[in-house]
Amino acid sequence: MAGRWIERWEPEDDTFWRETGRSVARRNLFLSVFCEHVGFSIWSLWSVMVLFMGPAYGVDPAGKFFLISVATLVGALVRVPYTFAVARFGGRNWSVVSSLLLLVPAAAAWFAMEPGTSYTTFLLIAAVAGVGGGNFASSMTNINAFFPLREKGWALGLNAGGGNIGVPVVQLVGLLVIATAGAGHPRVVLAVYLPLVALAGLCAALGMDNLAPVRNDKGAVREALREAHTWIMALLYVGTFGSFIGYSFAFGLVLQTQFGRSPLQAASLTFIGPLLGSLVRPVGGRLADRFGGARITLGNFAAMAAATGVVLYASVDASLPVFLAGFIALFALSGLGNGSTYKMIPAIFQTRALARGLRGEEAAAYGRRLSGAAMGLVGAVGALGGLAINLAFRQSFRAAGSGTAAFVAFLACYAVCSAVTWAVYVRRPARAAASTAPEPAWAKV
Template identity: 70%
Template sequence: MAASRSRGRWIAHWDPEDETFWEDTGRRIAYRNLFFSVLSEHIGFSIWTLWSVLVLFMGPEYGLTPADKFLLTSAVTLVGAIARVPYTFAVALFGGRNWTIVSAGLLLVPTIAAFAVMHPGTSFATFLGVGLLAGIGGGNFASSMTNINAYFPLRKKGWALGMNAGGGNVGVAAIQLVALAVIAASGGPRVLLGIYIPLIVVAAVCAALFMDNLATVRNDTGAARDAARDAHTWIMSFLYVGTFGSFIGYSFAFGQVLTTQFGRTPLQATYLTFIGPLLGSLVRPVGGRLADRYGGARITLWNYVAMAAATAGLIAASMVTSLPLFVIVFVALFVLSGLGNGSTFKMIPGIFQAKALARGLEGEEAVAYGRRLSGASMGLIGAVGALGGVGINLAFRQSFLSSGSGTGAFVAFLAFYGVCFAVTWAVYLRRPAGQAATTVRTETKPQLDYAEV
């Protein structure tokens, strides 16, 4: 059956779990929407992390201390996390295409505002206020993931969500690479901002021309309420703090750590800072693909082990002041955070699908239940996860204020990854003695089989 359209690029019928529908019609439409969703989300991430780059341009003539800069980037991260909640609801209220147009266009506000105030003599309060506007770029992730989740069948969600998020995450590395070129050419921060203003317009126009709205996800704002009542939404939020919170927090902080702790110049730091976010973004679909094959919970569990080991390596590198070892291990930690981002987000639709089966639902009814709650929960999980980036920047700020080094912050991160490992094992992989690892058919029993999610 073909997808039926109504006015305003709304698709009334959408059933990706029907293989005939998917092969004949669904695949082409889903991939087209995925591509242009990635474009908008990519630029959203660039604008969200804009100030992690701008602070590198801000030398002594701007009058900001390292603590001021960490506070500025923490505030921007916080707004991005908060914005993810209403952005999730916006897809159901306005449609995925319609909201992508609006959310892309809104990126002009923080970009033009930064262009206006970026010069020595501007007060820290003004920089902070304008920086807060850039936080709306973080919201694009939530609406994009909620929208794309509805387009793909369950068997392909790990890869599709990984591609969508990974393509967006590349925006972090992209703006750092553009900044590197601008700095190398002796250009100022306004040159960087001038490059992005027309790109934002292109993203909004492409969304208007090539994306669609799905009627099946319209006006279901009650799904967010139901998702918020489910314990798994908050458990997965906690685990996502460990993966995405690490990715976005380190993306904001890496350059400042290099300049503050290792005495690198802004140009020297920028030569290094883009590598970690770039690799961490590109590997996110790999995390989703591995989760599709081996189960998201298993991949997530062992990924936390590797993240803890990498963090221990960073502590050692900080103590001996070895820049090469520090950069190598930090980049490895970025890669692991990207893998974990892919595997944790693959777990979400699997968890709610398992709950649907446990309620006795079957077929399309079970799929609809799982799709409804997983889509709604993604925005909440993404919002809480992004708060990890706030914590990371505040931890670095306090560590540098206390000891002039980031070592204390890394010790705290190591302990947190240990807790994430324990939660993943206890909730999603532990099997009580004597119980078969099978999915039960009632929610009153706690032994749902989440190992394969």
């Protein structure tokens, strides 16, 4: 696929950015948001399909949790190759291919969603739906290359938030179908998304661009793998994005299983949390631009721990209103933290460039190179956090019939993430802050 290639791209050059770069970058950003949005919808499709799977399907709650866990796992694993596909094939070219690939799981679900289909078939189709999770990694890597450092928080937050909102949108579509056609018509949901997938591929083909300066750099991958900050940020992203995607996939099932909600009742509540989490993600990026990603992230983890305490209390007390309030707060905070943690990644590698004695465009190019490679790794590990959440719920419900034990584990996770953020990025020991700059870029950008 030849595509359209832009040979010169220098977003840190103010004149270039003002006269040429900004308009091109924003066009690619908005089309990227749409493609990623559809990808997230297909990735989270099975959080909706399980609500349609009544007793006639013969799948118990543990089996349903495992279905969405499989989709989460595959979505996490494919993020690594998807990240490097942008450099190999071009951002526009890969957006076309990755969007059209979503036709496979959507069409397969169309044929399979009826009683009598084997559980193995459902597992395979849920696994294929995981390719939608890979679109996030390639989209973020692509958009990261388009924008200057000073605007990355806003751009990455908007790109990711617009993609994340695909989760509540597909859940809203499921709610409308259940409320109007009934829980026996899951194919109506798929009838909505099949043409949207085709439209996403068409928009990418007609309106997006490839950046020639972004080339596949195996050295950058190896260097990012050796960099301790890549893995520290991956841990923090487990706490934020892992929470968002894990809770998004599991929320409806938790309401059905622990609080006895019907499919319609569960669907009428499921979308609220993911919607808030998606909408505030750009806010997290913007706050990080202004006050520093590390400071926002630390405060966010502390607030997530507090909200988990509320959910834990409500789970033990069987109070649905308190449970909903705490859980929705968790969604909003996870979205805010998604924006602030992802903003930290390019700032960290910009600081590493300064520590190596680089300056100007050379430092900016080094930061883009390493942060682009690290984003795929961080995104993949972070999505595995969603798998851990779904498996924790599955085990908790299987052993005790409630999610209480799982919430205790989540509380411990947020405590660890808070401690790591403070120790490495807020307290700023000399080893982490070693740089010719008086303060690390992640603390002030």
